[in-house]
Amino acid sequence: MMERTLVLIKPDGVYRSLIGKIISTMEDAGLKVVGMKMVRPDKKLAEQHYIPDENWMREIGDKTKATYKDQGVSNNEEPVEIGRRVWMQLIDYLMSGPVAVMVVEGNDAIFVVRKLVGATEPRKADPGSIRGRLSSDSYALADGKHRAVKNLIHASDAPETAKREISVWFKPEELIKYSRSDESAQYD
Ligand code: GDP
Ligand code: MG
Numbered sequence: 473m474m475e476r477t478l479v480l481i482k483p484d485g486v487y488r489s490l491i492g493k494i495i496s497t498m499e500d501a502g503l504k505v506v507g508m509k510m511v512r513p514d515k516k517l518a519e520q521h522y523i524p525d526e527n528w529m530r531e532i533g534d535k536t537k538a539t540y541k542d543q544g545v546s547n548n549e550e551p552v553e554i555g556r557r558v559w560m561q562l563i564d565y566l567m568s569g570p571v572a573v574m575v576v577e578g579n580d581a582i583f584v585v586r587k588l589v590g591a592t593e594p595r596k597a598d599p600g601s602i603r604g605r606l607s608s609d610s611y612a613l614a615d616g617k618h619r620a621v622k623n624l625i626h627a628s629d630a631p632e633t634a635k636r637e638i639s640v641w642f643k644p645e646e647l648i649k650y651s652r653s654d655e656s657a658q659y660d
Contacts, residue, residue: 475581476506476647478637480521480626483569486510490606490624491572497588497602498576502658507575507638507647518566520640521626522559529555539611558620565620573641579659582634585627594623 479498481491495505511517533551536558540547547554576585590601593611597604603623614621628634638647652658 476577477582477585477628477634479574479576481572484622485624486570503576503578504652505574506577507642511571513566518563522562532558561620589625589627
């Protein structure tokens with residue numbers, strides 16, 4: 473099914489001059505960029521993207537506690553408090569520099585982009601994925617430096633989130649309808 477998804481190349485990706493490689497990877501897979509711009513997000517915009525939601529914080533906190541357990545790190549904090557810290561670090565990360573923002577369209581674009589992007593923690597991401605190929609950061613390194621994990625990209629994870637996130641960054645008229653020259657070779 474034809475879908476649109478929001479992709480952010482976070483400041484580490486922009487500073488490392490990886491915009492072109494990341495877009496090429498998506499274009500090579502048959503996807504099409506239908507909206508694109510450079511943004512230096514302020515706090516308001518960053519918080520519209522990463523909403524301060526307690527359920528999200530608890531979920532991320534639970535995940536982080538599981539990672540600590542795997543690594544033999546003892547921790548007595550409430551999951552929601554850990555999640556709140558991760559959220560604050562994410563906001564700081566997004567505000568720390570320029571972000572390349574785009575809307576990407578194609579068959580099952582949300583699933584396909586997340587497959588190309590790979591797992592959240594770069595050290596674990598599949599070596600063929602964007603994160604696995606182009607980065608190596610870990611939660612342990614990031615936590616020790618009190619910063620978010622540098623994982624290059626954000627990509628929407630479901631149709632509802634894609635719709636919401638696209639509306640955070642783009643006005644409808646900023647999205648362009650056009651055909652790739654190979655669409656009938658791909659889809660018909
Ligand atoms: P994504 O969709 O793969 O980017 O991952 P999520 O939506 O689950 O998490 C959003 C962001 O929160 C990630 O890109 C990370 O920066 C951060 N994050 C997620 N899980 C963890 C975790 O277990 N520990 C830490 N330190 N950060 C995390
Ligand atoms: Mg996500």
